[in-house]
Amino acid sequence: MINEYFEIANYYDNLLTSGYFDYDFLSKTLHNLLGARRKVLDIGVGTGLLTEKMLSLANYNIVGVDFSPRMLEIAKKRLAISDVRLICQDIIKFETEEKFEAIVSTGGVICIVEEDGEYRIFSHITNPEKNKQLLAKLHSHLDEGGLLALGIQRPHTKYKKEIKDKIFYEQKIKKEGNYLDKWYVFSQANGEILSEQFCRFYFFDGLHTAKVLTDAGFQQGYQIIDDKFVVSYKE
Numbered sequence: 001m002i003n004e005y006f007e008i009a010n011y012y013d014n015l016l017t018s019g020y021f022d023y024d025f026l027s028k029t030l031h032n033l034l035g036a037r038r039k040v041l042d043i044g045v046g047t048g049l050l051t052e053k054m055l056s057l058a059n060y061n062i063v064g065v066d067f068s069p070r071m072l073e074i075a076k077k078r079l080a081i082s083d084v085r086l087i088c089q090d091i092i093k094f095e096t097e098e099k100f101e102a103i104v105s106t107g108g109v110i111c112i113v114e115e116d117g118e119y120r121i122f123s124h125i126t127n128p129e130k131n132k133q134l135l136a137k138l139h140s141h142l143d144e145g146g147l148l149a150l151g152i153q154r155p156h157t158k159y160k161k162e163i164k165d166k167i168f169y170e171q172k173i174k175k176e177g178n179y180l181d182k183w184y185v186f187s188q189a190n191g192e193i194l195s196e197q198f199c200r201f202y203f204f205d206g207l208h209t210a211k212v213l214t215d216a217g218f219q220q221g222y223q224i225i226d227d228k229f230v231v232s233y234k235e
């Protein structure tokens, strides 16, 4: 399935903990932002790197959804002693009667990229209408006063660098219209490729990002927290 993190699951934690994301900072920022809110839905929970850090800060009640069994396998091991609920499902098909006080995503199903002076929603879901439906659904799963916190990333660029365990990571990018194609390539020092993954993202420009959030029911005017999260509150 497109954008299911399958091939790179074995190298994902190595990359993400080699400076890609700072989960200590992200979890502390969320902890401050969430205040007394404890019931959290993580959309695209991946291997549970954020969840683990959040649980070290407070007794959160977290539901993590992801459609990659390989990523969730790692998350299950990481979070074995917690009571996190991990659900293997496409977020588009995810239905629940439950309400949450916060919905979070750090590079998960949707995130924000700050680019050309704009905050843009980038999504693993490549159909714009489905993204609008997803935002409306997420809004409906929030309690009154609930919030949606989308992690902010720098623009995707092309680069290659050494990460942990003498593995090299190369990122290739192609942008066309409102689509961004990204290749993650892991290799050894001798150039032998260990794993590759292709992802396609759809993005909304800055104006449309604000509009799709308000159209979904969120309050007008999102907040930027610590330069790390775009936060929208339920109307």
Ligand SMILES: C[S@@+](CC[C@H](N)C(=O)[O-])C[C@H]1O[C@@H](n2cnc3c(N)ncnc32)[C@H](O)[C@@H]1O
Pocket: 003, 004, 005, 016, 043, 044, 045, 046, 047, 048, 049, 050, 065, 066, 067, 068, 071, 089, 090, 091, 092, 105, 106, 107, 108, 109, 124, 125
């Ligand atoms: C870049 S990873 C981020 C994982 C995690 N949030 C983190 O901070 O490490 C993106 C995750 O989103 C998941 N994902 C992408 N599209 C999805 C969808 N439609 N439904 C559920 N999960 C999805 C992928 O399987 C992957 O695990």
